[in-house]
Amino acid sequence: MNAIEVKGVWRIFKTREGIVEALKDVNLEIRKGELFGLLGPNGAGKTTLIRILTTLLLPTRGKAYVLGYDTSTEELKIRPLINMVSGGEYSGYGLLTVKENLWMFSQFYGIPGKIAKKRIYEFAEKLRFKDILNKKVRNLSTGQRQKMNIARGFLTDPKVIFLDEPTLGLDVEVAREIRKFVKSWIMERDNRTVVLTTHYMHEAEQLCDRVAIINEGRIIAVDTVENLKKRISSEFSLVIKVSPKVDISWISSIDGVLKYLCREEENGMRLRIIMDKEESIGDLVDGFIKRGGKINYLNKEEPTLEDVFLKLTGRGLE
Numbered sequence: 071m072n073a074i075e076v077k078g079v080w081r082i083f084k085t086r087e088g089i090v091e092a093l094k095d096v097n098l099e100i101r102k103g104e105l106f107g108l109l110g111p112n113g114a115g116k117t118t119l120i121r122i123l124t125t126l127l128l129p130t131r132g133k134a135y136v137l138g139y140d141t142s143t144e145e146l147k148i149r150p151l152i153n154m155v156s157g158g159e160y161s162g163y164g165l166l167t168v169k170e171n172l173w174m175f176s177q178f179y180g181i182p183g184k185i186a187k188k189r190i191y192e193f194a195e196k197l198r199f200k201d202i203l204n205k206k207v208r209n210l211s212t213g214q215r216q217k218m219n220i221a222r223g224f225l226t227d228p229k230v231i232f233l234d235e236p237t238l239g240l241d242v243e244v245a246r247e248i249r250k251f252v253k254s255w256i257m258e259r260d261n262r263t264v265v266l267t268t269h270y271m272h273e274a275e276q277l278c279d280r281v282a283i284i285n286e287g288r289i290i291a292v293d294t295v296e297n298l299k300k301r302i303s304s305e306f307s308l309v310i311k312v313s314p315k316v317d318i319s320w321i322s323s324i325d326g327v328l329k330y331l332c333r334e335e336e337n338g339m340r341l342r343i344i345m346d347k348e349e350s351i352g353d354l355v356d357g358f359i360k361r362g363g364k365i366n367y368l369n370k371e372e373p374t375l376e377d378v379f380l381k382l383t384g385r386g387l388e
């Protein structure tokens with residue numbers, strides 16, 4: 071049995087502005103024991119899918135199963151087996167300390183006292199927040215607060231845990247500690263499943279066994295990061311910084327250019343061009359110079375997950 075099965079799920083929202091198709095015919099299987107990533111840009115439908123899987127939202131059409139149970143009709147069977155943590159979430163009571171909050175949650179969840187205590191200290195150790203256990207939650211920094219939220223999510227020892235952008239807006243160090251914790255948590259246990267959403271490429275790359283790329287409500291690829299990269303193995307990307315900003319409409323007409331992305335920067339622009347013909351690099355450089363652009367930086371790079379995304383969707387992630 072798979073940890074998760076999604077079969078032909080649609081989710082449509084009716085708003086005053088019109089109809090939003092947040093999920094369009096999503097099909098997905100996630101195996102037990104996988105650390106699975108849902109990767110997609112803002113508004114792709116990641117949170118909507120997580121809300122359906124955590125039984126907080128019904129699909130408009132289709133079926134979703136968690137550990138064999140139907141999310142639409144068997145939510146009471148599913149809920150004790152799962153947990154969820156979102157990035158930037160404000161859970162807990164500000165006037166209580168971190169330890170008191172975690173204890174309170176453990177009692178809500180019905181975890182025996184001794185076990186709860188042991189887990190709180192274990193997670194505080196592993197996530198490096200022992201020093202704040204007696205600090206009031208209202209005085210925590212964003213990173214400290216998120217460490218507590220993560221601990222809260224894992225406290226119930228869930229069979230499946232959903233992490234919706236768990237490192238959103240955190241500094242590099244805290245994000246790394248959280249990723250390390252998630253990875254070791256799943257490695258040290260049998261048959262636990264983690265489903266995580268992110269729009270950070272490197273997070274998916276470092277952490278996930280397999281990744282589903284989701285864009286505009288559709289899953290457009292599911293594979294290991296390695297295999298996703300192989301799909302574009304004959305290709306490379308060229309990163310170029312040009313100043314000032316010049317016309318770029320001609321780039322697609324250069325032989326060997328497959329897709330490109332342009333970000334405006336102060337006094338100029340940064341382009342990421344996916345191509346499969348080294349001989350065309352000269353034509354590209356000439357093209358910029360002819361239009362009055364000065365090339366300040368040029369680097370040829372191996373394909374990244376971001377390139378896979380760009381190739382599949384024609385757009386960037388962030």
Ligand SMILES: Nc1ncnc2c1ncn2[C@@H]1O[C@H](COP(=O)(O)OP(=O)(O)OP(=O)(O)O)[C@@H](O)[C@H]1O
Pocket residue numbers: 083084085090091092110111112113114115116117118119269
């Ligand atoms: N309750 C709702 N009512 C109306 N529209 C909604 C609702 N929830 C989500 N949507 C719309 O559905 C689409 C998908 O949203 P969702 O939050 O699932 O995206 P996401 O991938 O999680 O994005 P982000 O990276 O910004 O968190 C968006 O267009 C959003 O505006």
Ligand SMILES: [Mg+2]
Pocket residue numbers: 116117118234
């Ligand atoms: Mg979201």
